[in-house]
Amino acid sequence: MNRVRAVLVSVLAGTSVIAGATALAGAVDLPDGPGKQQVIDSCTRCHGMDVIVAQPRSSDEWAEVVSAMVGQGAVLTDEDFEKVVAYLSANVSPEAASAN
Known part of the structure; x- marks a missing residue:
């Protein structure tokens, strides 16, 4: 029974995290x-x-992070993976942060 309760709590917590993340996206x-x-x-x-x-990161660091997120359930095609890493590398890197 404890396992069922733990799964239910995880599902409910995940739902609120997703709703909160969506609100913060904008x-x-x-x-x-x-x-x-x-x-x-x-x-x-x-x-x-x-x-x-x-958390600005280098291109290699973003590739590692995005790969880890895919390992945790993020769904990306290979093409989308490359786009995400390239976008983050260009816009959320130490170089981009120092340019602003």
């Missing part, structure tokens, strides 16, 4: 560009964009 203004919509569609299913933009 709160962060990302620059337009190829891959932006894939980032919004994929990444904000589990967390807000504020989490992403607060």
